Amino acid sequence: MRRTITKFGSLAAVSMFALALAQPAQAVQAAGATGTTAASSSxxxxxxxxxxxxxxxxxxxxxxxxxxxxxxxxxxxxxxxxxxxxxxxxxxxxxxxxxxxxxxxxxxxxxxxxxxxxxxxxxxxxxxxxxxxxxxxxxxxxxxxxxxxxxxx
Structure with missing residues (x-):
């Protein structure tokens, strides 16, 4: 049982990390679709x-x-x-x-x-x-x- 909980916790942590990394990339893709980005001005x-x-x-x-x-x-x-x-x-x-x-x-x-x-x-x-x-x-x-x-x- 303990091993199952540890594996589940590790899987959850990896999933949250992947989600955190994916959101900025999705935002850039969405901005690129409209032709603008947050860094387009200087x-x-x-x-x-x-x-x-x-x-x-x-x-x-x-x-x-x-x-x-x-x-x-x-x-x-x-x-x-x-x-x-x-x-x-x-x-x-x-x-x-x-x-x-x-x-x-x-x-x-x-x-x-x-x-x-x-x-x-x-x-x-x-x-x-x-x-x-x-x-x-x-x-x-x-x-x-x-x-x-x-x-x-």
Whole structure:
């Protein structure tokens, strides 16, 4: 009896996992059938760390709206910029040698110290990102403040 319950529990867990994975795929297929996707639009935003400025790209419509709410003053709690550092330059973010992965961007009110660094410090120490500097490549400059939406540079 115990073995049957364990097998049933395992089967249920695998089924729930498969269902959880299938739903996002079905949503993408449904969106594709209408010719639109949640990531079909993009917008560019600039933030400052008090010294330098950095431009990042957003492709998620909810995140784009959240950034616009921050700029308009509607959102006042989660206003810092956080994301995964990609060690390649982006055409819209000169002169920096890195970018933030658009799908990783989020906004925060408080974050751990381990992900805090200035824009220029990350650029100067880019080879250390993902190791001792910014473990997991997660960057959350505490002094980040959105300054404006940028038209496609």
């Amino acid at each position: 917008a560019f935003f600039e933030f400052t760390d008090g010294t330098d400025t950095f431009v990042f790209k957003l492709t998620d419509s909810a995140k784009i709206q959240q950034a616009r709410n921050i700029l308009s003053g509607v959102e006042t709690e989660n206003v810092g910029v956080m994301g995964k550092v990609v060690k390649t330059p982006a055409w819209y973010n000169s002169p920096w040698k890195y970018q933030i992965a658009p799908n990783s961007v989020s906004f925060f009110g408080m974050a751990m110290e381990v992900c805090d660094a200035s824009i220029s410090y990350v650029d100067t120490h880019l080879n250390e990102v993902g190791g001792a500097l910014l473990p997991g490549s997660t960057w959350c400059p505490w002094q980040s403040k959105l300054t404006r939406e940028v038209t496609a540079p």
